[in-house]
Amino acid sequence: MTTGSPLRVGVFVFDDCEELDVVGPYEVLAWWARHSALRPEVVTFSADGAGVRCAKGLRLVPDHGAADVGPLHVLVYPGGQGTRTLLRDREHLDWVRWMRARVPLMTSVCTGALVYAAAGLLAGRPATTHWGAFDELAVIDPSVLRDTESRFVDDGDVVTSAGVSAGIDMALHLVARLDSPEEARTVRRGIQYDPAPPV
Template sequence: MQKSVGIFIFNDIEVLDFCGPFEVLSVTRIDESKRLETFSPFDVKLVSMTKDIVLTKGNMKIIPDYDFETCPKFDILIVPGGMGTRTLMYDNNVLDFIKEKVKEVELLASVCTGSLILANANLLEGINATTHWKSLQRMEEEFKNVIVCKDKHYVEDGNIISSAGISAGIDMALYIVKKYFGEEVSRATAKHMEYPYLEENKRRIEV
């Protein structure tokens, strides 16, 4: 049974924020020796406010699979970051969507400043979380009830995982692979990507 994953995309999203986790989860295989004959245990889809083409930072054009109205139930929801979060963290449609989805998912994750959206949706109250290093002070000042972690690539607290900026989303996604399918599968995924697999105690705080 595949785990369904939704990645929220929006205008001015940071490309690697969503492409990093997308790559990790989509190239995962349970049996590396059968890579060409099998599919990923994660079914990854992109969801946006509308079905319009999304322009990333750098003007990559992305077509979402779903809009808010047609979005199905996911097991995992990932909220990336980028300049677009500066306005979206105050957009009631986005906040309502995230708050509704968190009732359905097993796991909620953020990359970079995506955690600011979660914080403004009051989903990080009393939660250990992190964000891009340039936004750590802002998170600390604006969201007094968030326990801001400043020295970790990703932080797990309950069913919420947040990662630091941009490339840290790859480390977080590899941890998600491990969480669901074990370290051997996660390491094989990193090796396939030719990405260094760093030890968790250097990357993570778990509460």
């Protein structure tokens, strides 16, 4: 991706977002930002700039509010139980559509895809989400082409990922796409991400 200004990635946070949905991609993208010659900027932001309490109790203090986060090239929208409130919030869905018109690359982790679907972003498009949320996705928008196998689905200007840890895979894919596969491998080695579950 070539831009006229420094590459900026915004990770949106909200009450009851899933912790790893946020910090998994953030770890990948922030590691990349510190070591890449592109020097991208990675920031967190909430709707009003106030701190949030994640699904399992972790408290986060974001860098910005939605009103002052500034231009973004990539939006990362996590999942978690809090999405069930947001996908019914008309004002929030209007904001998601407003961002869609201004942010070149919209991404989601886990049930963040449900909010994107409710905002109309996934109509007729391939997408994935947490394995336990595909029925909800179908109810929200039956036209979504649900991919139940992939860890992430890149459909050009929208990238969705499956549940929780899949956000790490998606973020590494973003590094490969925005920078290079070599840089993504460097990040993967740097964070020692080499899944081999012990159970």
